[in-house]
Amino acid sequence: MAKTKLVIFSLLFAIAMTFTAVEGYGGMVGGRRKVTNVKTNEEVQELGRFAVEEYNRNHRIRQRRFASGDGRSVKLVFSRVIEAETQVVSGIKYYLKIEATENKLSKTFESVVVVKPWLHSKELLHFSPSTL
Numbered sequence: 001m002a003k004t005k006l007v008i009f010s011l012l013f014a015i016a017m018t019f020t021a022v023e024g025y026g027g028m029v030g031g032r033r034k035v036t037n038v039k040t041n042e043e044v045q046e047l048g049r050f051a052v053e054e055y056n057r058n059h060r061i062r063q064r065r066f067a068s069g070d071g072r073s074v075k076l077v078f079s080r081v082i083e084a085e086t087q088v089v090s091g092i093k094y095y096l097k098i099e100a101t102e103n104k105l106s107k108t109f110e111s112v113v114v115v116k117p118w119l120h121s122k123e124l125l126h127f128s129p130s131t132l
Helices: 002-023 042-066
Strands: 032-034 076-089 090-100 103-115 123-127
Touching: 042 076, 042 090, 042 103, 042 123, 076 103
Parallel strands: none
Antiparallel strands: 032 076, 076 090, 090 103, 103 123
């Protein structure tokens, strides 16, 4: 009898903890969450800088591979992250709206970066001019 009560209590506790973990963060599991302190969030700003640097590096490699034009590379210069959202996946996916300059003109770009802290890795998945 005591063993049955212990099993039932353990199951109820596990169910309660599951709902706490799912609902406790105020959002849907796997859903995007807006980052509210974008301007002061050093991690988000560093990820924006990383995204621009990776874009520049990948762009230079493509230019060399296809030997385009006069060999001059247009380089983006990171200014700041304007907006950010996070999504828990196999790691944390950051959706960033980045302001950068190109030929002294300020432009906005959309970027997606996945961070896997346990692997100490960051990966740029997407980088393109913003359509909004």
